[in-house]
Amino acid sequence: MLNILFTLSLWSALETALLVGIAAATDSKDKGVAKCAFKWALPTSLLYNSMVFYFLQPVQEGFLFGQGWTIFAAVAYFGLAGFLTVMATVDRRESKVGAALLLLAAAVLALEVTLWTGNTVAVTWGTGNAQNFASLANIDYASAEDKLPETDTKNIVLVTEDIAQYLGQQALNSAGNNLGSLFQIQQSEWVRQSINGHLYYAAPLEYANPLSQFGIFTTKIEASPGFALVDAENPNADAKIVSSAPLRYLPGAYFQQNLARHIYQHGYTMIDKATFEVDDNLHPHFTAAALAPKFGVAGTIVKKILVIDATTGDIKEYASREAPAWLDRVFSSSLVSSIVSQWGLWSAPESRAEWPNWAGQYQMTPEAPELVYNNSEIPVWLVPMRSHQASNASSTGVLLYDTRDNHGTFYPGLSGLGVGDNVTHTFQNASSNIRSYPIDAVQLYSINGVPTWVGVYTQAQGAHGQSFAAVGLVDARHLNGANVIMAADMNSALSRYASYLASGGGLTADEIATMAKLEKTSGQINRIGLSVELGESYYHILVRGQNQPFTATLKVSRLLPLMQVGDTVQIEYLGSNTDRAVTSIIDAELEALNQTAE
Numbered sequence: 001m002l003n004i005l006f007t008l009s010l011w012s013a014l015e016t017a018l019l020v021g022i023a024a025a026t027d028s029k030d031k032g033v034a035k036c037a038f039k040w041a042l043p044t045s046l047l048y049n050s051m052v053f054y055f056l057q058p059v060q061e062g063f064l065f066g067q068g069w070t071i072f073a074a075v076a077y078f079g080l081a082g083f084l085t086v087m088a089t090v091d092r093r094e095s096k097v098g099a100a101l102l103l104l105a106a107a108v109l110a111l112e113v114t115l116w117t118g119n120t121v122a123v124t125w126g127t128g129n130a131q132n133f134a135s136l137a138n139i140d141y142a143s144a145e146d147k148l149p150e151t152d153t154k155n156i157v158l159v160t161e162d163i164a165q166y167l168g169q170q171a172l173n174s175a176g177n178n179l180g181s182l183f184q185i186q187q188s189e190w191v192r193q194s195i196n197g198h199l200y201y202a203a204p205l206e207y208a209n210p211l212s213q214f215g216i217f218t219t220k221i222e223a224s225p226g227f228a229l230v231d232a233e234n235p236n237a238d239a240k241i242v243s244s245a246p247l248r249y250l251p252g253a254y255f256q257q258n259l260a261r262h263i264y265q266h267g268y269t270m271i272d273k274a275t276f277e278v279d280d281n282l283h284p285h286f287t288a289a290a291l292a293p294k295f296g297v298a299g300t301i302v303k304k305i306l307v308i309d310a311t312t313g314d315i316k317e318y319a320s321r322e323a324p325a326w327l328d329r330v331f332s333s334s335l336v337s338s339i340v341s342q343w344g345l346w347s348a349p350e351s352r353a354e355w356p357n358w359a360g361q362y363q364m365t366p367e368a369p370e371l372v373y374n375n376s377e378i379p380v381w382l383v384p385m386r387s388h389q390a391s392n393a394s395s396t397g398v399l400l401y402d403t404r405d406n407h408g409t410f411y412p413g414l415s416g417l418g419v420g421d422n423v424t425h426t427f428q429n430a431s432s433n434i435r436s437y438p439i440d441a442v443q444l445y446s447i448n449g450v451p452t453w454v455g456v457y458t459q460a461q462g463a464h465g466q467s468f469a470a471v472g473l474v475d476a477r478h479l480n481g482a483n484v485i486m487a488a489d490m491n492s493a494l495s496r497y498a499s500y501l502a503s504g505g506g507l508t509a510d511e512i513a514t515m516a517k518l519e520k521t522s523g524q525i526n527r528i529g530l531s532v533e534l535g536e537s538y539y540h541i542l543v544r545g546q547n548q549p550f551t552a553t554l555k556v557s558r559l560l561p562l563m564q565v566g567d568t569v570q571i572e573y574l575g576s577n578t579d580r581a582v583t584s585i586i587d588a589e590l591e592a593l594n595q596t597a598e
Helices: 002-026 032-056 068-087 092-124 127-135 161-173 259-264 333-346 349-353 421-428 490-502 509-513 588-597
Strands: 139-141 191-195 198-204 227-231 240-242 275-278 284-293 300-309 315-318 364-366 370-373 379-387 395-402 408-411 439-447 450-460 466-475 485-487 518-533 536-543 550-552 568-574 580-587
Touching: 002 032, 032 068, 068 092, 092 127, 127 333, 127 349, 161 198, 161 227, 161 240, 161 450, 161 466, 191 275, 198 275, 227 275, 259 300, 300 333, 333 349, 333 364, 333 379, 333 395, 364 395, 370 439, 379 408, 379 439, 421 439, 421 450, 421 466, 439 466, 466 490, 485 490, 490 536, 490 550, 490 568, 490 580, 536 568, 568 588, 580 588
Parallel strands: 139 408, 550 580
Antiparallel strands: 191 198, 198 227, 227 240, 275 284, 284 300, 300 315, 364 379, 370 379, 379 395, 395 408, 439 450, 450 466, 466 485, 518 536, 518 568, 536 550, 568 580
16 A cells, blocks of 8 residues: 555656646746646645546556556646646747647657567567466476376366356345345356365355445445355255355445455555455455566566455465465466466477467467366366367367466377367257257366266256256267267266266277276176166166176177176176276176077
8 A cells, every 4th residue: 555655646746846847937927827836736636646546546566667557647647737737827938838848748658658669579579588478387298198187076067157146146036135136146256166175156245236335315235245155066956145244345346345446455456356265164255366567568477365354354465375275266267368378379499489470380279267176175277278270179288277376287198189169069969959958167077087078058047047957978089969978967977978988989999998997897697777868778787795786788788688687797897986887798608698699
């Protein structure tokens, strides 16, 4: 706050001195104008600069010690006030002196533009600067054999922001006291996060009517009562309104309760987008990153992590590695996109050698970062990379970027995955999507060692949002509408997807052999049953002495319909948390009979 007050006072004093100087120089016979200028210049300048700092909140970091926009605002004021001062002089013949001084404003502005242009060219042009921008991302390279970390299927997100909005509004309107007439939920403010090992969406309750904050023509409301909480893993769970503590600082509030202004007035003048996060005790906070340009006019880096108590307004700052354990993210999607874009353009020596490389040779472009929880406590930004050619619909690798620190790992062995609109179209054109449900929240996971796109099918609920319709899974290397597994719940989808993988699906025998948790067993069939789902037959086999059944399809063995209780079988299967999908099943006696018949 002190640096803002100091800068405000400094510019007001300079503007006052210059205006009084103009008035004195252009009015040699009657000093009335000079006296008037001296009397009004300082308070007018202070008022003007106060409004600039309060409403425009100029960034105080980077170019010209952070004074670039402040200089621009000061020149604009000086030019107008100087012109009016000159026009008010008694002796018009001497107004040429004032006109000359007014040219100073134009010269200062021209100098600022020239300096900014020069600085921009100096730090962005050339192969050396390209290397500097590429190094901002701090990327390690995995080996070509490395796979994505295995996903805990209990933490797959099945609720989109649209669904969260629909469920949250329902909770708000049913909370009692007609709460929906006083507050609203902004869809853009939903934040996915882990709370006590479970994934939720949380969003603050904003004022429905801005006038209620001031009590103008309505009852005054001092603070928001709390926030909405929606289960991100279970679309059938009820949303709820949590009133653990009042929220006095909000993104949509005005004046001193406005979150961005509150942070600015505490001296953090360049911040990333603040996100709403609650700790494991359900106390509400906002988190943001204090930023600075690394190279004067470009190259954004994180200086500090800010945690703002939404109730008291207290701001605590941390280094990246010292942030509270409950805090899920610091780097926003837009900041990660910016950093990773520069790395993708200039990380390859061949791409820098051809600078400015208009053809895009050896360059990569990131897809939109996805916040993925491989387990409930460790989120990462997952960024599929593709070649710089827009027509390329497959990946050159996958980048996992830390949500709390400036560091990432690139997996070049995950090249050839379908990305972008190609994935969305595959889901939408799935043969099982007979009702043409739209797809949303498409994310890449590692399921049974296979890169897998998971998408949520939704059903429109008018202007209120969307509801859950189904979940879809498809092997990321074999995008085909016929390969999409679509089910009403995740357990069914995972079971059928495991059977798809185990029975070959779009995979080769070598790919099946490299999948995670491939195991073998043998024993007598104790129970065997058949179910049919979307035209596919699934045989469920319980082996004596084992509690968990095995699931197989006719693609595994055409002899499955002939197997019966008491047969001894050898089974190779894909283990999972919910099902055991058979990759190979042999009934030695049936095999012998079959070979004799042939």
